[in-house]
Amino acid sequence: MSTNKDIAILGVGMHPWGKWGKSFIDYGVVAARAALADSGVNWRDVQFVSGAATIRNGYPGQVAGATFAQALGWQGAQVNTSYAACASGSQALAAARSKILSGECEVALVIGSDTTPKGFLKPAPGDRPDDPDWVRFRLGITNPTYFALYARRRMEMYGDTQADFALVKVKNAEHGFNNVNARYRKKFTAEEVAASSIVADPLRLMDICAVSDGAAAIIVSSVEYAKKIGKANAPRIAAISTVTPTFASALVEMPDIATDSAIAVPAQSFRAALPRKAYEEAGISPSDISLAEVYDLSTALELDWIEDLQLCARGEAAQLVREGATKVGGRIPVNASGGLACFGEAVPAQALAQVCELTWQLRGQAGDRQVADAKVGITANQGLFGHGSSVIVKR
């Protein structure tokens, strides 16, 4: 299964998710120092800093890679910054992998951090009828609208119920309960989820994830470097998929008001394309997967991802959840970390946080939420404007 395109994960670290009211730089440095300590690599030996940018802190993420490098102490490393909405962290990881595999560096720091505003995410002010994000809010179409349309479609097509969606929340809350990096660490019953207010029918407040502050960092290196420092058994990154959608879009994607027209070429699912490329790149099949970390912007979306990852046939994900198969201890645990349900989204850090969780799981260091004998993990996420990613980590 091993290919010469693998890179090693030497260390991972996070700043806990929450609403801390501090600078994103501070969170990033905490995460980077934790990852460095975990790796045993000296900061001076890091040859490349690959930052995932935030859009929320003025001058584009204050050009994230360099900002973190300065805060950690300039030491002359090469630097790069990636911005790709929710896939920013994966693109920063892909930049580091390219540098490593091309021989331009041996060891790199990949880092993402965010500070988020309160309340609904909303577009910049002003009248902008040419901006699809402005148009949809003007017409009363918010982020939960899209998640709710996908959720209702599942109910109409497959017979999923709101009770199924609630099971996802109950499961993720249980997973995240003892995760020190999670923001929400409280268990819920299905009755408590059912009692929360409907925001966008059929989704309730507790079906939809919040936004958080948080930071994640990863030290990656060539496999040779890992061997040289005595970490030959470190988990490896076997694939990073950051493909674009293929025209024509099958779903109305946020922030659009319509799909593409499938008159000339057939409609294609973007979500399903992301892991497909990752499996192909890694030479790994869905049946090899021990666990998955997926972007549960809503509970129902977790079910879509399970099917997009080919962990079950289309329309059968709710049955997996009912059977307990996606719980830690089940056949194919999903979001052992607690997922976005317990973290809340910290955009440039989130895709890296997913890789951090897989790393702890593959090393057997995940404590109460440990997936027994985890060998191969996969992540999946999707964000605005055709960005998404899927990363495979193996040991």
Add this chain to the structure above:
Amino acid sequence: MSAPVLEGWFTLDAGAPQLLGSRCVACGTYYFPKLKTFCRNPDCAGEAFEEVPLSRTGKVWSFTNAVYQPPEPYVQVDKDAFVPFAIAAVELEKEKMIVLGQVVAGVGVESLKAGLEVELVLEPLSDGKLTWKWKPTGAAK
């Protein structure tokens, strides 16, 4: 008749309004909102488009509602008078595309179903500006 919320996005024919899209002259792909520059079909180098009215009937693909007042630039004149509204994603058979829109006032999610036939009508948003909305016309397919 009051002003449209988006200029040129739909006809103001009160009896039978239509969304205004564009169509690539080379490959026939429809666009809504209108595209006038370069066709996005990766196999098409088209740069010429004609404005076309879209089908004014379709079938519900999925639906939801807005229980809470959306943030700006949604305009709610009387903050205490917000009335939740339903939203539908509607499949247009001829154009092979799905278009979002509010559902007419007074029709809630309990009256909607995938496959339900709907037609396009004009109704004001809460600030009086006209927009397109979907109105059920018959039973589910």
